[in-house]
Amino acid sequence: MSLPKTTREYRLPNPEGFHNLILQEAPIPTLKSTEVLVKIHAVSLQNRDLVVANGQYPVGQKDNLVPASDMAGEIVAVGADVKGWKLGERVSANFALDHVHGVVTAEIRATALGGPVDGVLTEYKAFPAHALVRIPEHLSYEEASTLPCTALTAYNALLGGNPALKGGHTVLVQGTGGVSISGLQLAVASGATVIVTSSSDEKLEIAKKLGATHLINYKRTPDWELEVLRVTNGRGVDHVVEVGGPGTLTRSAKALAFGGNMAVIGIMAGLAGDVSGLPLIVLGKAATMRGIQVGSRTQFEDMNRLIEAVKLKPVVDKVFDFEHAVEAYEYQEKQQHVGKVVVRVAKN
Ligand SMILES: NC(=O)c1ccc[n+]([C@@H]2O[C@H](COP(=O)([O-])OP(=O)(O)OC[C@H]3O[C@@H](n4cnc5c(N)ncnc54)[C@H](OP(=O)(O)O)[C@@H]3O)[C@@H](O)[C@H]2O)c1
Structure with a gap:
């Protein structure tokens, strides 16, 4: 499969509400040797994404942000120095990229997706290999996208x-x-x-x-x-x-x-x-x-073992297409959902 050179991504140039989100095309930066490129299949939303869209994230947020923190996708390229990951594996990224184990720190918190750093509401994204976890086999991408933050x-x-x-x-x-x-x-x-x-x-x-x-x-x-x-x-x-x-x-x-x-x-x-x-x-x-400040990658792996063991199925309330992500935000804001609101990013 030839790798794409561009991605469609949402950005928030004006953090005064999610209606300001724009969908644009952007180049995919050259993959670093320690990174893995993921084709994102699904993204789930949460209350935090509404707070960020309003520019009110208490620990600060990046200008012109790519929003959202929770995704599930498929590895499509692996950097030259990465060990332990291969093409086609189904993965999620930890909420704070550098929270591998132990207690969170201010430096780790500054690596939280869709807040201090660009997030996952995009078709392709490079992640540091140390941030990734395998998703439970019995889950669809949509179900698995619900796990990184709220679960x-x-x-x-x-x-x-x-x-x-x-x-x-x-x-x-x-x-x-x-x-x-x-x-x-x-x-x-x-x-x-x-x-x-x-x-x-x-x-x-x-x-x-x-x-x-x-x-x-x-x-x-x-x-x-x-x-x-x-x-x-x-x-x-x-x-x-x-x-x-x-x-x-x-x-x-x-x-x-x-x-x-x-x-x-x-x-x-x-x-x-x-x-x-x-x-x-x-x-x-x-x-x-x-x-509680979400959790570490180690805890994410522990949780996934429990989810696998009991074949737990996360509750997906409603799924929206990528082009209708703003409607997904509207639905999240209304609080009519039970469980999670998901955006389907990839069509296949
Ligand atoms: N510290 C962390 O690491 C962390 C991580 C994730 C989320 N959070 C926080 O956790 C909270 C929930 O996030 P979420 O994404 O799960 O939200 P969510 O999916 O939007 O769910 C919000 C639910 O909260 C319930 N609720 C609203 N007002 C309430 C009240 N006065 N008393 C009791 N329940 C009430 C409602 O349930 P009913 O409709 O059933 O009443 C509502 O559907 C947010 O404040 C979020 O910022 C913190």
């Missing part, structure tokens, strides 16, 4: 730290978006009992089909932490996948069991909220709060 974040939250999830634990996930549905699926796959909150009864029914045991509509039950305590016979949960932020943190802490673990991930419920009582709740329960 790995949920994996790290539940299984990547200490205390880690054990079979028999109880897990609370908030809402039915990308992070939370992955959290639900990974927790069920690990032998946990899962409680899901959502604004929608229809979405809760989907969560039930995915293995959730307890369903709470947080609009109808604003004191949902009391319901969590009720359904756990007063014990509380071992893990909270906390995507609400200051608007939900205090209730989440109240829902914890003694010795429980709260993974602090997102701010979907907004930045307003009284968190002054939080230290005493966490202290009183000998609980742990851990901030």
Whole structure:
């Protein structure tokens, strides 16, 4: 196969909303000896991509960015010094290119795709070989494109730290978006009992089909932490996948069991909220709060082994064609999805 010389890519010249995205043709730079060229088949979106499109990414973003961080594709060229990768292999790239193992640093965070560095909403992209992972064999490119950020974040939250999830634990996930549905699926796959909150009864029914045991509509039950305590016979949960932020943190802490673990991930419920009582709740329960910054390539490989072992199928809500990526952003923004919104990049 002769290699293409150009790629069609989206760019964000004006970071004042995703309607400013433009699709253009650009040359594919000469491959460095340590890089691998990937034909991108699918890209998944997430809440972060909306934040970036509005120019509000808290750790800074590149000018005139190629957006998005999560892709699955096929290797079409391998640099002369690359070992361990061959043509045709199906791969994803880690969210932060240089996060190979261990704890994130400011330098590693500066290599996050679709933020500080150009992302993956393009037909072809060169990646440093050390950033790549093989995608699970039973997954399509569209399914595999959902894994790099939100799924790995949920994996790290539940299984990547200490205390880690054990079979028999109880897990609370908030809402039915990308992070939370992955959290639900990974927790069920690990032998946990899962409680899901959502604004929608229809979405809760989907969560039930995915293995959730307890369903709470947080609009109808604003004191949902009391319901969590009720359904756990007063014990509380071992893990909270906390995507609400200051608007939900205090209730989440109240829902914890003694010795429980709260993974602090997102701010979907907004930045307003009284968190002054939080230290005493966490202290009183000998609980742990851990901030999550997605995960390392090593954790990505660990997660993929679990996904392979249980043949876990990520939840793809809707797929949009590459030319309609802006509509995919619109759909993501409406929050009507359960799981993930995907852009199909390659036609074959
Ligand atoms: N720290 C990290 O490494 C990391 C990585 C990935 C994502 N994040 C963050 O995690 C959050 C979720 O991202 P995502 O891409 O999974 O989002 P998403 O797919 O857009 O899902 C968002 C969901 O959050 C739920 N939600 C909204 N307001 C809520 C509230 N007040 N209380 C509880 N749930 C609420 C809604 O679920 P229902 O419609 O079911 O109510 C909504 O569908 C974002 O804040 C994102 O920035 C952080």
